[in-house]
Amino acid sequence: MSSEDPKRLTTMISAKAIEEIEHWRSKYPADRKRPPIIAALKVVQAENENWLSEEHMKAVADYLDVPHIAVFEVATFYTMFHLKPVGKNVISVCTNLSCMMCGSDKIVEHLQSRLGIKLGETTSDGQFSLKEVECMAACGGAPMLEASEIYHENLTPEKVDSILNDLGWEA
Amino acid sequence: MANEVCFRTMHLDEPWTLEAYKSVGGYKVWRDILKNKTPANDIIEQLKTSALRGRGGAGFPTGLKWSFMPRGMPGQKYVVCNSDEGEPGTFKDRDILRFNPHQLIEGMAIGGYVMTATVGYNYMRGEFYEPFARMEQALKEAYDEGLLGKNILDSGIDFDLYNHMGAGAYICGEETALIESLEGKKGQPRFKPPFPANYGVFGRPTNVNNTESYASVPVILQHGGQWFLDLGIPNNGGTKIFSVSGHIKQPGNYEVAMGMPFKDLLQQCGGMRGDKPLKAVIPGGSSSPVLPASVMMDITMDYDAIGKAGSMVGSGAVMVIEEGTCMVELAARTAHFYYEESCGQCTPCREGTGWMSRVLHRILDGEGKIEDLDNLQDIADNIMGRTICALGDAAAMPMGGFLKHYKHEFEHMIRTGRRWVDDQQNAA
């Protein structure tokens, strides 16, 4: 167990975020401490420019009164958690079968050349990361990507340009 | 005949609202049950008659599954909906959640009543932002209407339903991994037995069904099990949503009668996208073995026919593939997926999926050897049936399909370093 202050998290994130974590906590039996871990990590990640530092993870564990390892295990298992700094905008582009058959390679190519980075990289100004993801359950609109919690389907290079514009990419 | 069951609100404006749902008879069944305390066994009998089979992939009869829950046992029980929808090619549950969320709520509430579970969780994959918002809105409407909660409409029946979200992991679609994940842990599948009906969420009896399975229940009970059965063909009752994608003119979700000839479905989707003819179909998600056009054009879309042809209905994800598509590339992408998503718990799956992926990528890089093909089949055979959960099987089965029907494409690439499809085209 940790000797850290369980309230530390409340000084690291907003009151609204704490409220959100409490809302998730209320969905599960009161004697169960782990079920809100995933939701809490998401809330914290959203407030910390899309990534989780070790300090954040420990603070979540202490706040929920679970061992640090319980939170580390979850944070490392699920692909939506970023344990290193990433771009303010993470663009998740699907390259699985249906998207592949509908030309996701061209979309990836276009994204890479517009942003000047490869899959898995972040622009030098820290604004954009490009992430290859598995099927997002939107294959009817292949090829697709997700950015800022919005699915963009039936992509063309022109559509990608307008998405990047809307997200503030100017280069 | 389409959109009669899970998509029955689809023709309406804002089909996701309570008002839209009520206008098609929504929550009538739930209200009747609350009023008349319909015996649980009668409901299970209707489901058995309907021949509804689990829509998540395994096709287990839903009525039978519900009968396994120890209804008389005291203590907390749970109903859980599997809205993790991660099988490549599948996008139907997302549309049920977005466009007809109330029907899922009604189906789960009925399930809770039948199986004496007073709490339900709807587990959605972490990327389902829009579906989550719709589900939250629908839950609020249902609570405000008094259709959920404690002592619902003075019936003495309780049912509380919560939306839960994952955070990116295909394996969490496997029901015991989903349960682990719901408990706030890594999504690593559990040994079975014990089955969730005896030891599920928080160690309590739990029933897990797919979104489409639960959402089918209110309509089945409204019209009767026989009605649903008759929509389809014997042993393959009802309608099924096929998520059609790939080289198709009008990709999308099609809720059609089970037993529909594939060629009719193809036509309903507007036919092929371009001018190239059909080459093959992956009929039930990336875990199902690919079938050549000649086989597909002769079969019907149901569990029995597709099973006999050597593949499966699976999740109903129909991936349409045109002539000119390189099967080695599809196989390699498929293998890569399972390698990425293996949870790493069982050696045959953890090692085997990576090995298959490496061998296939080596072939793509022009460095394959002819022995690789026997080797691939061997690896697949050694994963099959040797793992805690069926992700291993799901990785092994499609490999068998690619090698069975398209071995020549692999051999060609190994011998010449070129894609068979390109050389065919150049020769023509």
Ligand SMILES: Cc1cc2nc3c(=O)[nH]c(=O)nc-3n(C[C@H](O)[C@H](O)[C@H](O)COP(=O)(O)O)c2cc1C
């Ligand atoms: C690797 C793997 C992934 C799965 N993914 C899903 C999924 O995304 N959705 C789903 O409903 N079932 C999925 N299943 C099947 C579930 O384990 C389970 O059989 C299903 O949720 C039961 O519901 P049903 O009887 O209504 O189909 C998956 C199974 C495996 C082995």
Ligand code: FES
């Ligand atoms: S394959 Fe890209 S969303 Fe399904």
